[in-house]
Amino acid sequence: MSTLTIQARAHAYTVEPCADLAVALAGVTGKDRAIYLVDSRFRALYRGALDALLPADRVTEVEASEPAKSFEALTPVFLDLLARGLKRDRTLVVIGGGVLQDIGCFIASVLSRGLRWELLPTTLLAQADSCIGSKSSINIGPYKNQLGTFYPPHRVMLVSGVLSTLPPDEIRSGLGEVIKLQLLAGDAGFRELMTDLGQRPSSDPDLLSKWVTRSLAVKKPYIESDEFDRGVRNLLNYGHTFGHAYESATAFAIPHGIAVILGMLTATFVSVRLGLVSVSHYDELNRLLGPWHQPYIEALRAASLDDMLTAIRHDKKNTGDSVNCILTRGYGLMEKTPVPLNEVLAPAIADFIVGLPPVYR
Incomplete structure (x- = not known):
């Protein structure tokens, strides 16, 4: 796969194939100050690699579950990211599948009225479909996907090797x-x-x-x-x-x-x-x-x-x-x-x- 460029109203963005996690994360914009929002299960699977690549004090973990992408569950995630220093001049890097993408996209679109975010999708569904399209979908109460924004990532990094650990x-x-x-x-x-x-x-x-x-x-x-x-x-x-x-x-x-x-x-x-x-x-x-x-x-x-x-x-x-x-x-x-x-x-x-x-x- 060659690099794909997607045109969007807010900004164009690229979908880039990367050889492995190290290559992908080395290319993060402003990586020395970036904040990472990571699927907890994925971090457990790749703990050795991620511990070497990500500074622990700049990582927020979220369980990739349907309840986690509810509006009611987002306050502690916002607060943790803010406590770790996330603000407009820093990049939010989202590592996970569709749930993490929904959460990360929503947060990036509303925090500081919009900040740079980059996406490393870790599921087949996210790599083949949801990583492009700009949408976030958040549940509220019993209503599924009723909240959301259109705010594309600034960069998508595809690492095909991570699909090997999917059930x-x-x-x-x-x-x-x-x-x-x-x-x-x-x-x-x-x-x-x-x-x-x-x-x-x-x-x-x-x-x-x-x-x-x-x-x-x-x-x-x-x-x-x-x-x-x-x-x-x-x-x-x-x-x-x-x-x-x-x-x-x-x-x-x-x-x-x-x-x-x-x-x-x-x-x-x-x-x-x-x-x-x-x-x-x-x-x-x-x-x-x-x-x-x-x-x-x-x-x-x-x-x-x-x-x-x-x-x-x-x-x-x-x-x-x-x-x-x-x-x-x-x-x-x-x-x-x-x-x-x-x-x-x-x-x-x-x-x-x-x-x-x-x-x-």
């Missing part, structure tokens, strides 16, 4: 977003991805590096042409309305990207019900994506449909009485469609979860 479900979770992006791009990339995954282990470093690069290339034009998510960028939410509801209803027992896979299948199921796409398209996706979400459909079957519907009602993308869903007419043919919740979505979700076909045969 299998974290790899599958990242692949959920990779699959989504390839479905948005059309059938050629999606079929190539499915072929690769059928022939090589999903943890293969060369395979992961290839699809990180390919995924960022798909996402780049969406976020550059519609940075503030008012138009075409909405299509990147394919699978997310349902996926977020499934995460919430199962108390986040389903990893995010795997919930997105289930959400994409649900969106395709609804698309069949509305006559937008053929049942054969749904059947093919259901067959190809089954291995990438099992056995988590069982978690959905044990969850409350009412809880799912409540989460969907609270989705920030909704307007009026309908739910704004990203549905599909086929590979690369996604569109935003308002769908009645009680009349259409509730019975469709119930039927999808129990395994009924999208049309009555």
